[in-house]
Amino acid sequence: MPKFELSEREIDAQALARGLAHARAGACATFEGWVRDHNEGRAVLRLDYQAYAPLAQSEGERIVEEAREKFAIVEARCVHRAGTLAIGDLAVWVGVSAAHRGAAFEACRYIIDEVKKRVPIWKNEHYADGESGWLHPDNTPVEPGQR
Amino acid sequence: MPKFELSEREIDAQALARGLAHARAGACATFEGWVRDHNEGRAVLRLDYQAYAPLAQSEGERIVEEAREKFAIVEARCVHRAGTLAIGDLAVWVGVSAAHRGAAFEACRYIIDEVKKRVPIWKNEHYADGESGWLHPDNTPVEPGQR
Amino acid sequence: MNYRVLYFASLRDRAGMDAEQINSLATDARGLYHELRARHGFTLGEERLRVAINGAFAPWGQTLHEGDEVVFIPPVSGG
Amino acid sequence: MNYRVLYFASLRDRAGMDAEQINSLATDARGLYHELRARHGFTLGEERLRVAINGAFAPWGQTLHEGDEVVFIPPVSGG
Numbered sequence A, B: 001m002p003k004f005e006l007s008e009r010e011i012d013a014q015a016l017a018r019g020l021a022h023a024r025a026g027a028c029a030t031f032e033g034w035v036r037d038h039n040e041g042r043a044v045l046r047l048d049y050q051a052y053a054p055l056a057q058s059e060g061e062r063i064v065e066e067a068r069e070k071f072a073i074v075e076a077r078c079v080h081r082a083g084t085l086a087i088g089d090l091a092v093w094v095g096v097s098a099a100h101r102g103a104a105f106e107a108c109r110y111i112i113d114e115v116k117k118r119v120p121i122w123k124n125e126h127y128a129d130g131e132s133g134w135l136h137p138d139n140t141p142v143e144p145g146q147r
Numbered sequence C, D: 001m002n003y004r005v006l007y008f009a010s011l012r013d014r015a016g017m018d019a020e021q022i023n024s025l026a027t028d029a030r031g032l033y034h035e036l037r038a039r040h041g042f043t044l045g046e047e048r049l050r051v052a053i054n055g056a057f058a059p060w061g062q063t064l065h066e067g068d069e070v071v072f073i074p075p076v077s078g079g
Helices: A013-018 A053-070 A101-118 B013-018 B053-070 B101-118 C009-015 C029-040 D009-015 D029-040
Strands: A004-007 A027-034 A042-051 A073-081 A083-086 A090-098 A121-127 A132-134 B004-007 B027-034 B042-051 B073-081 B083-086 B090-098 B121-127 B132-134 C002-006 C019-023 C050-053 C056-058 C069-073 D002-006 D019-023 D050-053 D056-058 D069-073
Touching (some): A004 A053, A013 A090, A013 B013, A027 A101, A027 B101, A042 A073, A053 A073, A053 A101, A053 D056, A073 A101, A090 A101, A101 B027, A101 B101, B004 B053, B013 B027, B013 B090, B027 B101, B042 B073, B053 B073, B053 B101, B073 B101, C002 C029, C009 C029, C029 C069, D002 D029, D009 D029, D029 D069
Parallel strands (some): A004 A073, C002 C069, D002 D069
Antiparallel strands (some): A027 A090, A027 B027, A042 A083, A073 A090, B027 B090, B042 B083, B073 B090, C002 C019, C050 C056, C050 C069, D002 D019
8 A cells, every 4th residue: 555645536534544553553643734715815715736646656655654764653644635625625634653652743744844845746726816826835926926 | 612521432533623624724733542552561451541530621621721822723622531441442632723734733742742741530551461550651650569 | 627538540549449538637638648648558659649629739738628629649641 | 859848837837738748959957947948938947946857856967868758846835
């Protein structure tokens, strides 16, 4: 089973969390990224994710593998949505199980931070004023002229 | 709705997570504590939680309130089980939503750390060798003679 | 004076009961614990415990009143 | 040589296409990007981009071969 997945369909967080269970796991940390109704002070209506799928897949797998090497964890999974999402939709899910909570939290944080930095996925936000724009990792527009 | 709850029944993590949703929340961090099959090298069969319920309730609420004051979060909830649990059972659930992931992770970690330090709930582990024992916060036995 | 004392975890096991009504000359939780420790053979020292009076954490030296509910809180281990 | 170039995000919008086959004298990704930047009016400089060749990140100076798939990766914004 891949540890990282790009999904065109709704993410089933509950099923994913069940997949982390293990008798020696005493802790499970999860992170969910939801589509917010605003960014940098602008009202957001929806967004599209574009991805360079083969590289997103391999880079995502690499990140989860790094987390397994760096932290004493039992299981880890990450699923990122592609396509068009509405406010409140689950855009990315990360889950980590471990014997102890420190490793679970740290690995979960590591995975989402690295995914946002390195995985070739791009967010195009559609604003209430009719404009749209591709975003930077820091959530500012890619091209100053866009705003 | 109380932000902290002691529950004799199974915890419904999915319903709890839905309760954290908010259009301005872009991040949700959760923590689940599961009953492990071992502790300090001993095989664990099951465990009981005992609680001083009124104080557990008020101290739990205070902790969630502190998290709301310390971190820029939207919603936070914590539910802790009482009674007898089996290996793999969900013993405690913490969930925090926030505009950004840093606050969500930090508040979630704060709540579980403080709950484990301050809320009057005690874990009695039943071991494969037929013994049982009340545990310290560091998961070592309360009374040295117990082992 | 009369106090109601609740026991949890290892104190409950040692005392062999969940709770008791106690008539004591002790006027604070410290004095009351010393008395109960001698009676039940508790091994946990004051420094390992916290005190709750009527459902709220309180200092060891807080004056007790007739009918107060007193709880000695062993090191907790939830989560 | 012939290369296949894929475009994403703002580069796709500027180029007005998802992908193109290109015949170029460029022998590495740096040379190829300079050529395409001039053609499509890309505003992102090399220092803002990463390069992937045949589905793996690669250095700008890596020698290209006939039929390579080259992707210039704008700053990502998943999550």
